[in-house]
Amino acid sequence: MKDFLTKAIVFFILTMGGLAFLLLKYGYFVDYFYEKFTTPKQTSLILGDSRSMQGIQPRIINQELKNDGYHLPMFNYSFTISQINYGKPYTESIKKKLQSSNNGLFIISVHPWLLTEREGDDLKNGIYSERSNPPHNMVFTNISPNFEYFVRNFKYFHFRSIIKQTAELHKDGWLEESNLPKDKETLQTWKNNQILLYKSFAKKWRKSTIRKNDFIKMVEFLQKNGKVILVRMPVDAKILNIENNFWQNFDEEINIVSKQLNVKYINFSKDNKYKTYDGNHIDKYGGVVFTKELCDSIKIVK
DSSP states (O other): OHHHHHHHHHHHHHHHHHHHHHHHHHHHHHOSSGGGGSSOOBSEEEESSHHHHHHSOHHHHHHHTTTTTOOOOEEEOOOOTTTOOSSHHHHHHHHHHBOOOSSEEEEEEOOGGGGEEOTTOBGGGTBOGGGGSTTTTOSOOSOSSOHHHHHHOGGGOOTTHHHHOOEEEOTTSOEEEOOOOSSHHHHHHHHHHHHHHHHHHHHHOEEOHHHHHHHHHHHHHHHTTEEEEEEEOOOOHHHHHHHHHHSTTHHHHHHHHHHHHTOEEEEOTTOTTSOBSSSSSBOHHHHHHHHHHHHHHHHTOO
16 A cells, blocks of 8 residues: 555656646647746736737837836736636636736727627626636636646647647747748638638627626726726728627727726727738737837827
């Protein structure tokens, strides 16, 4: 019995050691979210789904706004539309990741799909469909290696990515996608896939007053720690058309909210000059240009 326990302990130590090595050395390749939970608390955040996770680059913000009085560096705490929907779970996770400050900067990506009632929601009874996904299912958001994330969210690990290394999650939370279309046919195929995806959203999801109210409360909380900027990011005209048909007066409603809360709403949605790789996500080259122009817009905010 004693020998069995000794072997079991040794096996456990070796397994955990090997796992720790894997996470420390390759965590940024094998999972698109893991590294977000291994960094310290942050004073300035980018919030939203994959549009902002890929399209807004913290390092550019750090360079462009370094002399503007914000408590930097910036950290990208965006995820993907499968995990993120504005509501109480996301706000609670933000509170875990946030280091209190008077001069933080919070860039919040907004579009209709992030304020919707989806499958699995029972919002009137306080049930949010995203609650079992990261970042909402995480207790510890600031430790490395983060074994809790491995246990709770193993399904998100893609170990083949260690070899392919086509996407890298940087320590500042920015996801760098290097698997870009090499020809117009591939680009059009990827755009068509995104169009079909958003058409399906329009059929299944509904506008949510509860999530909109949760969103307002989140903004009010963040305002206690610094300046909040609302940003609608550019997308392909066909995707934008789907969004506008789904929620026809979305921009007007966000404008009203921004005035009520005294925050700036910057709307890039109709600007198609930024290069995307699928009609929905600005690629890593276009992201540099976009982030710089976003910073220029932030500089003129009073």
